[in-house]
Amino acid sequence: xxxxxxxxxxxxxxxxxxxxxxxxxxxxxxxxxxxxxxxxxxxxxxxxxxxxxxxxxxxxxxxxxxxxxxxxxxxxxxxxxxxxxxxxxxxxxxxxxxxxxxxxxxxxxxxxxxxxxxxxxxxxxxxxxxxxxxxxxxxxxxxxxxxxxxxxxxxxxxxxxxxxxxxxxxxxxxxxxxxxxxxxxxxxxxxxxxxxxxxxxxxxxxxxxxxxxxxxxxxxxxxxxxxxxxxxxxxxxxxxxxxxxxxxxxxxxxxxxxxxxxxxxxxxxxxxxxxxx
Ligand SMILES: [Zn+2]
Ligand SMILES: [Zn+2]
Numbered sequence: 001x002x003x004x005x006x007x008x009x010x011x012x013x014x015x016x017x018x019x020x021x022x023x024x025x026x027x028x029x030x031x032x033x034x035x036x037x038x039x040x041x042x043x044x045x046x047x048x049x050x051x052x053x054x055x056x057x058x059x060x061x062x063x064x065x066x067x068x069x070x071x072x073x074x075x076x077x078x079x080x081x082x083x084x085x086x087x088x089x090x091x092x093x094x095x096x097x098x099x100x101x102x103x104x105x106x107x108x109x110x111x112x113x114x115x116x117x118x119x120x121x122x123x124x125x126x127x128x129x130x131x132x133x134x135x136x137x138x139x140x141x142x143x144x145x146x147x148x149x150x151x152x153x154x155x156x157x158x159x160x161x162x163x164x165x166x167x168x169x170x171x172x173x174x175x176x177x178x179x180x181x182x183x184x185x186x187x188x189x190x191x192x193x194x195x196x197x198x199x200x201x202x203x204x205x206x207x208x209x210x211x212x213x214x215x216x217x218x219x220x221x222x223x224x225x226x227x228x229x230x231x232x233x234x235x236x237x238x239x240x241x242x243x244x245x246x247x248x249x250x251x252x253x254x255x256x257x258x259x260x261x262x263x264x265x266x267x268x269x270x271x272x273x274x275x276x277x
Contacts, residue, residue, distance in 0.1 A: 014090075015083060022082045026075045029188060030155070033195040034071065037151040038064075041201055051266035052201040054224040054259055059150040059200075067152035070142065074155040074162040081166035085173055085183075095177040103177060111178035115186050116237065118176065122168050124241040127234045130161065141230075149198040149227045154191070193237055197223035206260040209253055216240065221256045225249050 041049070042058075059067075088094050100108055130140035139160040146153035157165065169183060197220060204219045205211055218239050226233040232249035235242045242248045249255075 015087065018086050019079060019083050022079055022086075025184060025187075026078055026082075029191045030071060030075060033191040034151045034154060037195045037199065041151070041199055049201050051263050052203065052259070054200055054202050054221050054255075055148040055228060057148055059146065059148055059153075063146060064150055064152050067146055067150065067156040070156040070158075071152060071154075073159060074157050074165075077159055077162040078166055081163070081169065085169055088170075089173070089180065094173040095175065096173045096180045096183065097177065098180055100179040100181055102179065107177075108179060111176060112182050112186065114176050115172055115178060115182060116189075118172060119168060119186070119190065120235065120237045121241065122171070123236040124234050124245075126164050127236075128245075128247065130164070131231060131234070136160070136164075144227060144230050146198070147227045147230075148200060148224060150200070151195050151198050153198045153227075154194040196220050197236065198227075200224070202256070202259045202263070206264065208256065218242075219256060221259055222248075222252060225252060225255060 085094070089096050097103075103111075127140075130136040139158040142158035143153070143156055143161060146156055155162075172178075173183065197218070199220050202220050204217070204221075205214050208214050208217070208219065216238050218233075218235050218237060222233045222235070222239070222242075226249075229249060232247055233242060233252060234247055239248065
């Protein structure tokens with residue numbers, strides 16, 4: 001009976017309202033993590049953080065315009081897929097629920113953790129598959145036209161890849177019980193991390209690889225090198241799967257240390273200059 005009520009309440013205006021809200025959510029995320037990040041790092045801070053630049057070159061205007069066009073299409077695909085998922089949710093056929101602490105407060109946080117770990121694996125596996133399985137490779141290489149990447153490249157996908165990325169949300173919603181809130185919260189978190197991966201500047205800890213906790217994290221250098229060499233470094237949040245599967249770029253750690261060394265030298269020379277004054 002409750003399911004029947006849900007179906008009856010699922011009217012066209014309800015769906016259109018959801019689509020309007022989802023559009024706003026997707027566009028706002030993109031404005032903050034692509035346009036905002038580009039302005040902040042490349043324009044506002046740009047000249048003062050050149051010593052943190054990971055790769056030698058910067059993206060051209062033509063490349064950025066292409067990334068913007070592809071992102072627009074990706075967001076449209078996410079909008080359609082998100083609406084489909086909303087209909088599934090309203091039909092009560094997913095494991096997603098409305099009340100955030102329905103399964104207890106501890107599970108609220110655990111469900112985020114589970115989705116996060118699952119996405120780390122899903123991203124690694126599908127990304128590697130798109131590199132190693134020929135039929136998918138040509139679709140993924142649209143994303144690799146961004147070299148060096150920029151924050152606008154984070155969602156610059158061929159529609160087929162956008163669909164593969166969108167599938168994650170369906171699999172998660174049908175597999176992992178979680179409050180609907182997390183689908184939006186996690187998308188925002190993912191956009192934030194994705195922005196860093198496509199950012200030209202390295203801000204992570206200088207002794208990352210020997211740090212007791214931080215060694216597990218991926219870095220902007222890690223994904224920048226992936227865009228440069230078109231292979232190795234398939235992971236997103238953590239360096240676990242690349243380590244286990246032996247797919248870190250052989251020069252990753254050296255390149256990271258060289259970028260951090262450049263930063264440290266620049267910092268020291270700035271201190272000396274200040275002392276002379
Ligand atoms: Zn790739
Ligand atoms: Zn990328």
